[in-house]
Amino acid sequence: MDLLGFGDLLLSGTWVTIKLALTSLFFGLIFGLVGASAKLSRFWFARTLATLYTTFVRGIPELLLVLTIYFGGSVMLMAVASRFGYDEYIEISAFGAGVAALSIAFGAYSTEVFRAAIQAIPKGQWESAQALGMTPLKTFFRIILPQVWRLALPGLGNLFQVLLKDTALVSVVGLNDIMRQAYVATGSTKQPFTFYMAAALIYLGLTIMSTLISTWLERRADPAVREAQA
């Protein structure tokens, strides 16, 4: 597909979108796991902090989060830097701000998914691991997490689709993703419908692919299915 000579540009935008989505997924999963551990923690302070995090982040628009981190982040960094005697202007890259905003948002939603999955695992498993002499940390990584993975996958798959679509918002602060490149192509060809439709179809292709991958992962994670195939 040539698209009046702008096919390559859209393709490069697609690559940026994929990189943004996967990087945010990586950090978002870490935020989600930490958030879920904090929500289930014995310590009152950690629980409150995690509840504040999920309530605030889930209640405000993702676009506002992207804008706050992109424009507010540099103000904050400059304030910190000036304490150390550095008074130059600091600019955050659109990619960095996008990763920060999207992973914070993904983390808030996946906190709930992980929390529900961890709670769904019978308490007896913690107790038997303790009886075998495992530390709580070891129990978490060896016994609980492998099972949480299977229970959390369907929820995480849905959240990844939301994340994939939210990457479009980062084009508002100038990241060269699919949306931005479609806008650039529109500028010189005066064919906005063609290029935004092309962008829409690329996103549709990406969501279809992510659905296929998450169903494949779900099947693989289910021991019943895996044994039946073997």
Next chain:
Amino acid sequence: MNWNWEIILEYFPRLIDGVWVTLQLVFISGIAGLLLAVPLALMRTSHRTWLRALPFAYIFFFRGTPLLVQIFLIYYGSSQFEAIRASALWSILREPYWCAIIAFTLNTAAYSAELIRGAIQAVPKGELEAADAFGMSHWLKVRRIVLPRAFGIVLPAYGNELILMLKGSSLASTITLLDITGAARTIIARTYTPLEIFFAAGMLYLLISAIMIGAFRLLERRLNRHQHYRGPEQVSRVDPRLAE
């Protein structure tokens, strides 16, 4: 960094103007989206394959692509066609306000149609059989049994959808509308105090969604009051603590 509360107070009226625009966008497109979603959901549950295929394609497209693309397709995309520019539709499609409403309506209709379809399929079979036993026609059954029951079932999920739409409405700021986010962006362009103003905007969104959650709890109690119904024999039964 010094946090500046005065700047929030000074520009607060401008943000409140944005709240009205946001609420208009959410409620107008919410209602229009619901009106569109009901026939789509009914078509999705039809027995005829061709009748099911059309809403499937529609829902698939609108749920699979970002809302931002949909807004841009309608606002910028419609100007590509001479036929649209020459028609009476152009007076609507050239206004960002109506383009945002059309995009949000089409988007929320796709998501709500899936929710309503699930609810329609969750209506207990026995109630449909009872309606058949009364000799109700298909449409009478849909009107009196299926839809009222489906609305009660769908309500909690629809509340979530409305909150997602509230958050999505911030995208209207990308096509120059002065909703909460749009107002915040114009204020920041003048004052360069992004943290304070975006914080205030975020609090306004949180407040609106908290009010919406509360309103939906009340509505749910009302619509699903059969679930909380207590018969006279339960109510008049003596309190067990007294009957010793």
